Amino acid sequence: MMNLPKEFLLGGATAAYQAEGATTADGKGKVAWDDYLEKQGRFKAEPASDFYNKYPLDLKLSQEFGVDAIRVSIAWSRIFPNGDDAEANPAGVQFYHDLFKEAHARGVEPYVTLHHFDTPDALHSQGDFLNPHTIESFVRYAEFCFNEYQEEVKYWITFNEIWPVTSGQYLVGKFPPAITYDFSKTLQGQHNMMVAHAKAIKLFKDNQYDGEIGIIHSLETKYPYEGKKENEHAAFLYDVLANKFLLDATYKGYYTEEVMNAVDEILSANNGEIHITEEDLAHLDAAKDLNDFLGINYYQSNFVKAYDGDNDIHHNGTGEKGTSVFALHGVGEQMFDMDIPRNDWDWLIYPDGLRDQMIRVAKEYPNYKKIYVTENGMGYKDDFNTELIDDTPRIDYIRKHLIACTEAIDAGVNVVGYFVWSLMDVFSWSNGYNKRYGLFYVDFDTQERYPKKSAYWWKQLNENRDLSSNDIG
Numbered sequence: 001m002m003n004l005p006k007e008f009l010l011g012g013a014t015a016a017y018q019a020e021g022a023t024t025a026d027g028k029g030k031v032a033w034d035d036y037l038e039k040q041g042r043f044k045a046e047p048a049s050d051f052y053n054k055y056p057l058d059l060k061l062s063q064e065f066g067v068d069a070i071r072v073s074i075a076w077s078r079i080f081p082n083g084d085d086a087e088a089n090p091a092g093v094q095f096y097h098d099l100f101k102e103a104h105a106r107g108v109e110p111y112v113t114l115h116h117f118d119t120p121d122a123l124h125s126q127g128d129f130l131n132p133h134t135i136e137s138f139v140r141y142a143e144f145c146f147n148e149y150q151e152e153v154k155y156w157i158t159f160n161e162i163w164p165v166t167s168g169q170y171l172v173g174k175f176p177p178a179i180t181y182d183f184s185k186t187l188q189g190q191h192n193m194m195v196a197h198a199k200a201i202k203l204f205k206d207n208q209y210d211g212e213i214g215i216i217h218s219l220e221t222k223y224p225y226e227g228k229k230e231n232e233h234a235a236f237l238y239d240v241l242a243n244k245f246l247l248d249a250t251y252k253g254y255y256t257e258e259v260m261n262a263v264d265e266i267l268s269a270n271n272g273e274i275h276i277t278e279e280d281l282a283h284l285d286a287a288k289d290l291n292d293f294l295g296i297n298y299y300q301s302n303f304v305k306a307y308d309g310d311n312d313i314h315h316n317g318t319g320e321k322g323t324s325v326f327a328l329h330g331v332g333e334q335m336f337d338m339d340i341p342r343n344d345w346d347w348l349i350y351p352d353g354l355r356d357q358m359i360r361v362a363k364e365y366p367n368y369k370k371i372y373v374t375e376n377g378m379g380y381k382d383d384f385n386t387e388l389i390d391d392t393p394r395i396d397y398i399r400k401h402l403i404a405c406t407e408a409i410d411a412g413v414n415v416v417g418y419f420v421w422s423l424m425d426v427f428s429w430s431n432g433y434n435k436r437y438g439l440f441y442v443d444f445d446t447q448e449r450y451p452k453k454s455a456y457w458w459k460q461l462n463e464n465r466d467l468s469s470n471d472i473g
Contacts, residue, residue: 002406004461007416008465010066010418011418012422013070013374013421014051014072014423015071015073016072018049018116020048026078026092027089027092028075029081029121030081031075031120031124032177033176036178043433047444047447048426049426055102059103059108063107066458066461068109071112075118076115077092077118078096080137080144081120083122111157111372111419112156113216117429128169129193135192139196139203142200143203143207146207150210156204158200158213158214159196159197160295161216166187166193169185170183170189171186183270187241187245191280194249194250195284201291202286205290212292217294219361221360222301222332226303241266250365266330266331270311291368292370294369295371296358297373299376301352304335305333308329309329313326317345318431320344321343344380351404359408371413372419373401373418376420377421378393378398380435381436382441384443391452391454394454395454421437422438423439425444426438457472
C-alpha cells in the first residue's frame with residue numbers, strides 16, 4: 001500500500017482570468033486576451049466559471065470535499081486597471097479581501113499568484129515584459145498587494161509559468177500578441193520576468209512581511225528520443241530553452257557557461273540575440289537564496305529528436321488527437337509515436353517525468369527549500385450525468401502523479417503538497433470550454449456545480465491518504 005504523508009497538502013488550483021469572468025465588472029481594466037479572443041471569435045472568458053460571484057459556493061465545496069488550500073491569482077487589472085495607475089481600484093481591492101476572508105472562514109488556505117498570464121493591456125501593448133517599465137510596474141503592484149493583504153495571505157507566488165507565457169506569445173503564437181518563431185523575444189521575455197521576480201522577492205524579504213514567497217515554473221522533462229546519442233544534444237537544448245535557463249536564474253542567480261553556450265547556439269541558428277546586463281545579474285544573485293518554495297506545474301514530458309528543418313508548430317487547441325507538431329529549428333522535434341498514452345490534446349501521460357524533474361531540481365539546485373506541485377491534472381471531455389460524472393481516467397492520472405510525488409519523497413526530495421488543476425472546470429486559454437479539468441463539473445450555461453467521481457475520490461484520499469486504488473468506497 002502506498003500512502004501520502006499525513007501532513008502533505010492537498011489543494012485545488014484556479015486562475016483569475018480562467019475562472020472569475022466579470023471581465024469588465026467594477027472597474028476592471030482590459031487585458032490583451034479580451035480583444036484577442038474577440039478577434040478570434042471562437043470563445044471568450046465571460047462568464048467563465050463566474051468565480052467572481054460563485055466563490056462562496058466553490059469554497060464551500062472545497063471544505064466539504066477535502067480541498068485544504070486553493071491557488072488563486074489576483075487580476076492585476078482589477079487592482080490597477082492600466083497596470084501603473086496612481087491609485088488602486090477600490091472595488092477590485094475589496095473583492096480579494098472578501099475572497100480571502102471567505103477562504104479562511106471555510107478553513108481553506110489561499111496561495112496567491114500575482115501574475116497568471118494577464119498583464120494589463122495598457123502595459124502589454126507597450127511590449128509587456130520586454131519593456132523595462134512593465135518590470136517596475138509589476139514590482140509596485142506586488143508591493144501594494146503585499147501591504148494590502150498581509151494579514152490574509154501567507155503564501156505568495158510571483159509568476160505562473162514563465163516559459164508557457166513567453167513561448168505562447170512569441171514562439172507558438174497561441175497567446176497575444178501571437179508572434180511566431182521569435183527566439184529573441186522568447187528568451188528575453190523569460191529573462192526580464194525573472195528579473196521582475198527577483199526584485200519582487202527581494203522587496204518581500206527586505207520588508208519582512210510575514211509568510212512565504214516563491215515562483216512557479218512549468219517543467220517538462222526532456223528525454224532523448226529512442227535513447228539515441230544524436231538526440232541527446234537536442235533534448236539538452238530543449239531543456240535549456242524551457243527549463244534550465246529559468247531554473248538557473250531562480251537558484252543560481254546567473255546563467256552557467258553551459259547554459260549560455262546552449263542559448264547562443266539556439267539564437268545563432270535562429271538569427272536572434274539577448275541582452276543581459278550586469279545590473280540584471282545583480283538582481284538575480286540577490287534573490288537566489290530567497291525562494292521559500294518552488295511550484296512545479298507538470299502535465300507532460302517530451303521525447304526529443306535532433307532537428308534542423310524549418311520551424312514548424314501546429315498547436316492542437318481543439319482536441320483532435322494526433323494533430324500536434326512541435327519542431328524548432330536548431331533545437332529539436334517533439335516525437336509522439338512512443339508507446340505512451342496521451343490525451344486528446346496530444347499531451348503524453350508520463351508520471352515518471354514529474355518524479356525525475358523533482359529529483360533533478362533537488363540534485364542540481366541544492367539551495368531549493370521545498371517543492372509544491374502547483375498544477376497537475378487531466379484535460380478530458382467529461383460526459384455530463386447528473387447522477388455521477390464518471391471521470392475514472394482523471395482519477396487514475398492524479399493518483400499516478402501523486403505516486404510520483406511519493407517516489408520523489410522517498411528519494412529525499414522535500415515535496416510538501418499537490419494542487420490539482422483545476423478545482424472546478426474553467427475556461428482554457430487556447431481550448432475554450434471543451435477541455436475540462438475540474439473536480440467539479442460546471443454547466444457553463446447555468447453555472448451549476450456537480451461533483452465528479454474524482455471529487456468523491458479526492459475526499460476519500462484526504463481522509464485515508466491511500467493511493468492504492470482508483471475506487472471510491
